[in-house]
Amino acid sequence: MSVSINELALPGVQKLRPYEPGKPVEELERELGITGIIKLASNENPLGPSPRVIEALQAQMPELARYPDGNAFQLKQALAAIHGVDLNQVTIGNGSNDILELIARAFVGTDNEVVFSEHAFAVYPIVTQAVGATAVVVPAKAWGHDLDAMAEAVTERTRVIFVANPNNPTGTCVGGDALKAFIRSIPVTALVVIDEAYFEYAQDLFAGYVSASEWLDEFPNLLVTRTFSKAYGLAGLRVGYGISSAEISDFLNRVRQPFNVNSMALAGALAALADKTHLAEGLRINREGLAQYEVAFETMGLDWIPTAGNFISVDLQCDGREVFNRLLHEGVITRAVDNYGMPSFLRITVGTADENTRCIEALKKVLAGVKKND
Ligand code: PMP
Secondary structure, three states: OOOOHHHHOOHHHHOOOOOOOOOOHHHHHHHHOOOOOEEOOOOOOOOOOOHHHHHHHHHHHHHOOOOOOOOOHHHHHHHHHHHOOOHHHEEEEOOHHHHHHHHHHHHOOOOOEEEEEOOOOOHHHHHHHHOOOEEEEEOOEOOEOOHHHHHHOOOOOEEEEEEEOOOOOOOOOOOHHHHHHHHHHOOOOOEEEEEOOOHHHHHHHOOOOOOHHHHOOOOOOEEEEEEOOOOOOOOOOOOEEEEEOHHHHHHHHHHOOOOOOOHHHHHHHHHHHOOHHHHHHHHHHHHHHHHHHHHHHHHHOOEEOOOOOOEEEEEOOEOHHHHHHHHHHOOEEOEEOHHHOOOOEEEEEOOOHHHHHHHHHHHHHHHHOOOEOO
16 A cells, blocks of 8 residues: 555644744855855844853753753743742743744644634644644734734634734834733633743833733733743753743643753753843843844834834835845845745844844845836
């Protein structure tokens, strides 16, 4: 009997389009044989990690033969104190991505629907499809989440609603009042996941921003995710977390790998939390970098989406992927977002002042040679 492996994979997985990560610098070096490449593609922190993190990692190294603390006691204790919640309301993940996947695996079945917005973070459709559930994609409003339409899309089959606040790749943000009213309007039969991967930047940039973590007492079906990958500069370590009711956390913990977060990541994250000065410096670099892009786009006559993150999506009025490809040849890695339904846009992560200047100059050069959309 001849069987195609394609038929053996689960139906949802057969149709899954894998996540397209930012292109690594080393890969582009190999492909083009050029050096001095800058990467502004994955919303990483150009400042890097705090020196305290490096120290903590060095101190942790001799313990590498041992398994990590599977309950992540110390990190959970620190996070529980910051958020004013109990330890059993915190779930630690291998990046916040891990938490998003755990939610789908623990709560979403093949009969369920998962609601999220058009142009929302690409992991939501992936985790939905991987468990064989139905994605309900709600059209965006002015590039952002249309919360009224999302609430209307909820049915008795809806088990999870993902809201990225701010959203990636658009950078759009929802204010506290609107968000809270939205969460209140959702029946408890659906979990509301507020993805706050860019929380620190949003708090710095967006007046009226409120973390949904402040309302955990009111909503037993609420889960908030955060990460150490962005403002804390630890994307390579892979550590994030969810905070929720203890009941939700209990179910996430049942399906997670016993040692999903490694010992270096646990030690690094704990040390990162203690360095407020470093965090503030990263936010300052981001604010100044965003201003550089806004001034440049203004002079170039380009529209951009106001952002509450450490990245900015700009409308190039031409084929964004072509510009992305040409920028690679200039040694600048950005992100094409055609796969997010934004073919004329480019998403640029805010880098250091020098990196931003280089990116802007390369963009000017490339745009001069590209055909504009009619
Ligand atoms: N949510 C959003 C909105 C993101 O942009 C990202 C990173 N691109 C993540 C979650 C996941 O990040 P991590 O797994 O590194 O925490």
